[in-house]
Amino acid sequence: QKEVEQDPGPLSVPEGAIVSLNCTYSNSAFxxxxxxxxxxxxxxxxxxxxxxxxxxxxxxxxxxxDKSSKYISLFxxxxxxxxxxxxxxxxxxxxxxxNLFFGTxxxxxxxx
Amino acid sequence: DTGVSxxxxxxxxxxxxxxxxxxxxxxxxxxxxxxxxxxxxxxxxLTYFQNEAQLEKSRxxxxxxxxxxxxxxxxTLEIQRTEQGDSAMYLCASTVGGxEQYFGPxxxxxxx
Numbered sequence: 001q002k003e004v005e006q007d008p009g010p011l012s013v014p015e016g017a018i019v020s021l022n023c024t025y026s027n028s029a030f031x032x033x034x035x036x037x038x039x040x041x042x043x044x045x046x047x048x049x050x051x052x053x054x055x056x057x058x059x060x061x062x063x064x065x066d067k068s069s070k071y072i073s074l075f076x077x078x079x080x081x082x083x084x085x086x087x088x089x090x091x092x093x094x095x096x097x098x099n100l101f102f103g104t105x106x107x108x109x110x111x112x
Numbered sequence: 113d114t115g116v117s118x119x120x121x122x123x124x125x126x127x128x129x130x131x132x133x134x135x136x137x138x139x140x141x142x143x144x145x146x147x148x149x150x151x152x153x154x155x156x157x158l159t160y161f162q163n164e165a166q167l168e169k170s171r172x173x174x175x176x177x178x179x180x181x182x183x184x185x186x187x188t189l190e191i192q193r194t195e196q197g198d199s200a201m202y203l204c205a206s207t208v209g210g211x212e213q214y215f216g217p218x219x220x221x222x223x224x
Binding site: 004008036041044045088090099100102103104105 | 153156168
């Protein structure tokens with residue numbers, strides 16, 4: 001079993017829809033959670049960074065962490081065609097950890 | 113542009129040849145990471161440096177792979193006797209010590 005599981009999609013939504021992306025994990029030591037956006041043939045771009053359980057909002061993006069269920073989510077409101085990309089969740093056990101554990105990524109297409 | 117840069121962006125080589133990639137981290141970032149990403153997968157950790165010291169290597173990093181970071185600035189990743197299984201995107205990331213790793217655009221390696 002992989003430490004981080006993520007539905008690879010693909011996921012297609014109409015412009016303006018609310019998008020929900022999710023990851024589950026098995027290592028209860030994970031405390032730091034990130035979401036990256038990766039456009040085709042580009043490097044991952046950090047979108048959201050959260051610590052422990054709770055919600056964090058940044059513009060149209062909201063990250064949620066439920067450590068009791070080992071489940072994290074990223075919500076995108078009022079989705080735009082420019083949001084079309086692969087979204088990767090990543091996590092680590094310690095601050096300044098040596099490496100991140102990534103999900104496989106979910107490919108999202110927002111249709112105009 | 114003050115982000116992480118990588119060179120070359122794309123490398124095509126024949127099996128058995130040696131290749132070397134370069135990463136220039138964000139200025140003042142003391143930690144530098146190398147990851148490998150294959151199609152449809154998230155990045156997988158290879159190795160990381162704290163300044164010029166290589167502090168951890170993944171078991172994915174076979175003895176054909178070597179990485180250096182002389183003077184604690186740029187880093188190089190060399191693959192000797194390339195194999196077709198080495199075809200992947202090689203990503204470099206840097207951070208000033210926290211979990212917010214900033215990625216470069218990657219070097220896409222194709223081994224024919």
